[in-house]
Amino acid sequence: MPGVEHCLQEAMAIPGAVGASIVDYTTGFPVATTGAAPNSDHEAAAAGTADVVQAATSRSLFVSAVPHDLLEDLIITTAGGYHLLRLVQTDFDSRLVLYVWLDRIHGNLAVARRRMQTLAAELVAT
Amino acid sequence: MSPTKTAAPGRLLTQVAGERQTGALVVGGHPGGSPGGAVYLHDGAVIYAESPASPGVGELLTSSGRLAARTWQAALDAGSPQSRVGRLLLDQGHLTQGELELCVLGAIYDAAYFALGSASAPVEFRPGAGHWLGTVVRVDAAAVNRESRRRSRLLDEIFPNALIDSAPVTPVPRAPLERITLTALQWELLVHADGQRTPADLAQLLGRAGFATIQELRRLAALGLIERPAERDPKTDDPDLVRLPRARGTAPAAGVTRPVVTLDEGPMVPVVTHRTATAVEDPPPATPAPYTGDPVTNGTVYRPPRLARRKPGAKLPKDLAGEPPMDVPGADEVLLKRIRTALRALR
Structure with missing residues (x-):
């Protein structure tokens, strides 16, 4: 039975992963964290993550192409790494996002995205 | 430690957590x-x-439809005595471990913000007291404290008026802009706000996190979409004096923080004090629109005045309550009174 800890362990098993967390994006609070964080500060990283998600969700700009379109992932690439954000859809009221930080050399964006999709679904699937 | 005392709840939490207490x-x-x-x-x-002020795990799971109320109640009945409601829901396959953990984590931080928020409150530590949910997650007390403090800062960054968090929510009758964009939660809040429900009522009703609710309400207040409760000044606040209702069109303009509203400020809605017992059930008298040429009221459509909410037993201001009640209020007299009050408003 996968819990939050298990989910983060699995996220760290993604090739190139250096850190992972689950962030409440209304408050920018890291609900659970593991591994490294940019600038070794999980809380600051979570606050930044929340700002990015808020920016993408509060305007309907990015989800307007198809009716009932939903935001799935946000991917930020830097010279040294990839930052992947996957929204976790729960039935009950929550606003959570799974965040994984990948090393650019060892990480594979496509593989990581697929793994995170599965992880986020498994976390809440019955 | 057990007797109730007034202290900072956050500090007491740090203390009992440091002593590795249970309770x-x-x-x-x-x-x-x-x-x-x-x-x-x-x-x-x-x-x-x-x-x-914050929906618990049960409300979150049932109001969203994730669990049937019956399922939740059955788990509560069976698991409460041994404090293993959470364990039971997992064993019976109603929830995944991940869902339950995330739900409980959310509920903890949400409720802790309200419980630990005040600087000084009557607090009591009951050693040995357990909770029927059982241990689903374990959170560091320092993290809970830190997060509670951070959340109150977040709210003040949006719109610094703490009265919004507890006062009944009243949507403004007319949006200040031609076109507005709302989030799903903001829409839910505006639809269910009726001038009576407080933010806590709305959070419980909608099964939405209490903090997320007041966060959106502060945003709505900043946008001018809900009325902003005025700061009460303890010096000039006379408990015997009742604040007269204002005509809706004369509400303080959005974006302007007004000091205490005193009686002689702004056009007032006339109050009809003499009504017979049968007339009490009637809707408020349709007072004609007092067009005063006032720049504030100018251009706004007349809407019926909201009645002042008075504390039970509170007296009306002397000049209004002093007149003796009418013995035979015929139809003509009622009409005359309406005209008189309307004329008064024009002065």
């Missing part, structure tokens, strides 16, 4: 202010928190 930290609330709540510890770690 419940119960924080008293007071109406119109901090809602209070309880934080449950096991071996110094926070395992659950609850507050009247």
